[in-house]
Amino acid sequence: MKQTINIFWFKRDLRTIDNTALTKAVKENNKLLLIFTFDNALLNDKHYTTRHHNFINESLYDLNLFFKKFGCKVHSFEMNIISLFEELKSKFNIEKVFSHMETGLKSSYDRDLKFKKYCNKNNIEWIEEINNGVFRGLQSRKNWILNWNNYMKKKIRVFNPKVEDFVTLNKKSQFERKIIKPKKSKFQCGGSTYALQYLETFLETRIDKYQSNISKPELSRINCSRLSPYIAWGNLSTRYIWQRAKEKLNHGKSKFQINGFTSRLRWEAHFIQKFEMESDMEFRSVNRGYEKLDKNINKTHIRAWENGETGYPLVDASMKCLIETGYLNFRMRAMLVSFFTHHLWQPWKAGVVFLANNFLDFEPGIHYSQFQMQAGETGINMIRIYNPTKNAKEHDNEGLFIKKWIPKLKKIPVPLVFEPWKLSEIDQEMFDCKIGFDYPKPIIDISKTYKFAASKLWTIKNDIEVKKESKRILKKHTNSDRTAFDR
Numbered sequence: 001m002k003q004t005i006n007i008f009w010f011k012r013d014l015r016t017i018d019n020t021a022l023t024k025a026v027k028e029n030n031k032l033l034l035i036f037t038f039d040n041a042l043l044n045d046k047h048y049t050t051r052h053h054n055f056i057n058e059s060l061y062d063l064n065l066f067f068k069k070f071g072c073k074v075h076s077f078e079m080n081i082i083s084l085f086e087e088l089k090s091k092f093n094i095e096k097v098f099s100h101m102e103t104g105l106k107s108s109y110d111r112d113l114k115f116k117k118y119c120n121k122n123n124i125e126w127i128e129e130i131n132n133g134v135f136r137g138l139q140s141r142k143n144w145i146l147n148w149n150n151y152m153k154k155k156i157r158v159f160n161p162k163v164e165d166f167v168t169l170n171k172k173s174q175f176e177r178k179i180i181k182p183k184k185s186k187f188q189c190g191g192s193t194y195a196l197q198y199l200e201t202f203l204e205t206r207i208d209k210y211q212s213n214i215s216k217p218e219l220s221r222i223n224c225s226r227l228s229p230y231i232a233w234g235n236l237s238t239r240y241i242w243q244r245a246k247e248k249l250n251h252g253k254s255k256f257q258i259n260g261f262t263s264r265l266r267w268e269a270h271f272i273q274k275f276e277m278e279s280d281m282e283f284r285s286v287n288r289g290y291e292k293l294d295k296n297i298n299k300t301h302i303r304a305w306e307n308g309e310t311g312y313p314l315v316d317a318s319m320k321c322l323i324e325t326g327y328l329n330f331r332m333r334a335m336l337v338s339f340f341t342h343h344l345w346q347p348w349k350a351g352v353v354f355l356a357n358n359f360l361d362f363e364p365g366i367h368y369s370q371f372q373m374q375a376g377e378t379g380i381n382m383i384r385i386y387n388p389t390k391n392a393k394e395h396d397n398e399g400l401f402i403k404k405w406i407p408k409l410k411k412i413p414v415p416l417v418f419e420p421w422k423l424s425e426i427d428q429e430m431f432d433c434k435i436g437f438d439y440p441k442p443i444i445d446i447s448k449t450y451k452f453a454a455s456k457l458w459t460i461k462n463d464i465e466v467k468k469e470s471k472r473i474l475k476k477h478t479n480s481d482r483t484a485f486d487r
């Protein structure tokens with residue numbers, strides 16, 4: 001007779017601490033099989049690249065070090081969930097599946113819908129827990145902040161399993177994927193062990209200069225938490241982070257710094273909630289009125305932006321840094337989007353996947369909402385057209401970030417390094433940087449593109465459909481007083 005078991009399906013919750021679904025699953029009578037699968041939604045979706053797959057591998061490696069004590073591991077596969085269940089069903093009688101709700105792209109949403117049907121048909125109960133305070137089935141944001149706060153304050157249950165709680169597979173499936181030991185790289189390494197180190201060093205000391213350095217491209221790398229990939233892939237829950245941060249208030253940490261940080265944890269949930277309630281913003285402007293914005297693809301401009309060769313040092317340094325390390329602070333991300341959608345006047349749809357590919361912390365809900373917001377296409381937010389030169393002067397005032405990522409500009413002193421096109425022939429000789437050869441001439445003139453974009457965006461803001469849509473968005477996605485939303 002086949003053994004009756006339950007299954008825990010790891011998704012973007014690659015952790016054991018405050019993993020509600022997992023804690024619940026081990027309390028059941030049936031033994032638990034732990035699985036993860038690199039399915040089509042991960043391997044073939046255009047948003048994901050090797051850096052994401054490696055981060056998941058590292059997280060699974062870390063999980064397996066933990067589960068080794070219990071004589072088990074997370075079995076990892078390279079196949080679709082239904083085929084995997086078909087294979088498992090030939091060995092076991094599966095009673096229940098536990099996982100967290102995923103607010104994902106269309107590819108994972110469709111997968112989950114099919115899996116739900118499969119479970120119903122096969123008499124398998126699929127129990128999904130709320131993830132990071134994002135609620136399913138909401139029609140409006142009434143009481144959302146209250147509910148999110150209550151969720152954050154809930155006591156975290158200790159995960160205390162026993163060896164006999166788990167079952168493992170004796171025979172290796174041909175689809176099982178080997179989880180390899182992480183190699184040293186320029187990206188943050190996945191796994192809760194690393195996540196906890198980032199959290200503790202942040203709350204101990206790095207947070208002291210959080211608010212003052214948050215917009216600086218170089219110093220933000222130290223003084224921001226750098227927890228985003230760990231939150232995006234679920235190596236830590238935002239509730240665990242929130243509670244650890246609030247505890248620090250009792251240890252004399254500044255309220256200003258802690259509250260600035262914890263409010264961003266709420267923004268995380270806010271943006272994902274928005275995507276949960278309106279996921280077709282993956283394919284169209286959240287404010288449908290902006291679909292008629294007249295923008296033509298310019299492949300040369302797109303290539304220059306993607307390669308960090310626009311001739312605007314802060315834009316190029318940010319792109320090169322992102323490609324190399326997978327991370328950028330908020331302001332530089334916003335500036336890259338603004339440059340692309342405003343100064344280059346390119347449609348947001350032509351740039352959104354490229355940044356997703358490169359953000360190690362790619363989180364569909366935040367990414368799509370923020371990209372459209374920075375493109376100025378929501379109709380409800382302030383239009384911000386970033387001036388990359390002004391931003392460089394203000395946030396990289398010694399040019400250290402620029403010089404780090406564009407070594408050819410190393411010898412140019414400030415303020416000329418912010419505007420290298422102003423170098424005279426003699427300067428170019430002296431500083432060993434020939435403009436148009438060692439470093440590109442600006443591909444556009446931002447004083448002209450600023451005026452053009454501003455006029456177009458202000459005009460369309462008064463369009464009847466844009467206004468109608470703005471009202472709809474405000475009603476659906478914000479509180480009546482709009483507190484705490486959409487920064």
Ligand SMILES: Cc1cc2nc3c(=O)[nH]c(=O)nc-3n(C[C@H](O)[C@H](O)[C@H](O)COP(=O)(O)OP(=O)(O)OC[C@H]3O[C@@H](n4cnc5c(N)ncnc54)[C@H](O)[C@@H]3O)c2cc1C
Pocket residue numbers: 224225226227228229231232261264265267268269271328329330331333334337359361362363364366367370371374487
């Ligand atoms: C165009 C664009 C795309 C973005 N795409 C992503 C993405 O795919 N994944 C992602 O995690 N963040 C994204 N962000 C938000 C933000 O830039 C990053 O969360 C932040 O820079 C991560 O650094 P940190 O962990 O050191 O942040 P901290 O300042 O230490 O903040 C702590 C956490 O709060 C959340 N958070 C911080 N700022 C924001 C914000 N503005 N909106 C929503 N949540 C926030 C993140 O989970 C972050 O890890 C995007 C921003 C822009 C402008």
